[in-house]
Amino acid sequence: MQAKKRYFTLVSAGFCLVLLFYLGGLQFRTSRTRDDHGDQVAPRGAEHPWPRFPDPLLPFIQWDQAESENFNSQGSPRQKRDANTSIYKGKKCRMESCFDFSLCKRNGFKVYTYPQQKGDKISESYQNILSAIEGSRYYTSDPSQACLFVLSLDTLDRDQLSPQYVHNLKSKVQNLHLWNNGRNHLIFNLYSGTWPDYTEDVGFDIGQAMLAKASISTDNFRPNFDVSIPLFSKDHPRTGGEKGFLRFNTIPPIRKYMLVFKGKRYLTGIGSDTRNALYHVHNGEDVVLLTTCKHGKDWQKHKDSRCDKDNAEYEK
Structure with a gap:
């Protein structure tokens, strides 16, 4: 009892x-x-x-303060494990914590591109990006007047197997006297990592820089900070181009092709499920999705029954 x-x-x-x-x-x-x-x-x-900020330009919060708030106590085990890798170091970045708006308040929105160094190779696509910025009304050649900074170092293709890959980018970026851990910088990237893994590591710590990237995963995309951009070829027009064929209230739009894609079909690894399913939508008329299995040195070991046909259509 x-x-x-x-x-x-x-x-x-x-x-x-x-x-x-x-x-x-x-x-x-x-x-x-x-x-x-x-x-x-x-x-x-x-x-x-609670205080509200009437000014749309939010006050700057120190990076150390923002990073320390609940970061060590929250997040998935994977995020904690990868906290020291380059893609996660700025995981908590937002405009109010990693972007200094005072630079924009002082001189308005001005963009500075670093001067190109002799001997640095640069792709045609990245040169088009820089030329478009430098030809705009937002460009300034004076870094003290700038609100946003863009590297002259080509960061578009960070696949080590690519001929466009820029070596020693980590040390080159860290030696830039205006880098300031990436604050108020914008990094452009189309490809990152190497087949077959294709990790999203661009090869250097972007710090507090914003990332304008194609095919960025939802795990690494920082909302209201990073920019999701599409893949584009070196033949993509820099500005303008011919007028489209879309007419007012014309459904469907009057054009020969509704959807076009041409690229490598990854037989294994990341992206293989998506690329291998494209043939279901391809009709060869107004929806043209062309893929090739010729990717990597040992692609024939993973060759499937559709590869010969796909390769032939791709080559056409």
Whole structure:
């Protein structure tokens, strides 16, 4: 009988303790509610609401402060394991924590491109990007007037097997006197990693820089900070081009092709499921999706029954 009383007292005390923690946590969460725009607001009935910033240019929060807030205690095991890799070092970056708006307040939105160094190779595609920036009204040749910085080092193709791959990029970036751990910098990238893994490591720590990247995963994309861009070829027109054939209220649009894709079909590894499924949509008329199996030195070991036909259509 005495044992039953002791167990009942212990369970009752535990229940009260859990209830106390629950009510305390609920009160804390209520006091830090957010509105539809993500801003902190005071709980209903509070006399002093959380401060709002009327200026659209948010105040700059020190990087160390933003990185330390809950970063070590939150996140998936994979993110904790990869915290020291280049793709995750700036995982918590947002505009209010990694972009200094005071540079834009002072001189307006001006973009500075680093001068190209003698001997540095640069692809035609990246040269087109730089030329488009330098030909715009936002360009400035004075770094002290700039709000945004773009490297002259070609970062588009970070596949080590590519002839466009720039070596020693890590040391070259770190030696830039304006780099400042990437703050207010924008990095362009189309390809990263090497077959068959194709990791999203660009080969150097981007720090606090924004990333304009093609095919970036949802795990690494930083909302309202990074920019998702499509893949484009070196033949893509830099500006303008011929007018399209789309007419007002014309459904479907009057054009010969509705969808076109041409690229390598990865037989194994990342991307293989998607590329191997394209033939279901390809009709050879207005939807043309061409893939080749000739990718990598040992592609014939993974060759399937569709490879010969796909390779032939790709070559046409």
